[in-house]
Amino acid sequence: MRKPARSYFYPNAMGRIVLLAMEEILGRNGVNAVLNLASLTDYINHYPPHNQDLHVPFEHISRMQSALEDEYGPRGGRGLALRSGRACFKYGLREFG
Structure with missing residues (x-):
């Protein structure tokens, strides 16, 4: 018998940062x-609130990144993922110091 998969979560603030960076x-x-x-x-027009509650599953972030590559292709998706990652880092530093 297989054990159910464990779910891991990001804080709402991190999920919000990812969505704002993509925006x-x-x-x-x-x-x-x-x-x-995805x-x-x-999440459309309803980004997670700015708090530390753990409610954004890892799988949602993974699905967003996969959809980015599906929509823009492997080369375009990679470039956009890099740029949004840099923006995430910028917002993360601003929020978490």
Whole structure:
């Protein structure tokens, strides 16, 4: 018998930073398209609140990154992921010092 998979979570603030960084690079419509493709429509225009509660599953971030590559192709998706990663780092430093 297989054990159920364990779920891990990011703090809401980190999930918000990822979405804001993607919005900086892709624009609001680009983020909405990625979220639709990743089947994460709950996040469209409703980013997680700015707190430390653990409610953003790792799998959601993974699905966002996969959808980014699916939508823009491997080369375009990689470039956009790098740029959004740099923006995440910038926002993360600003928030967490």
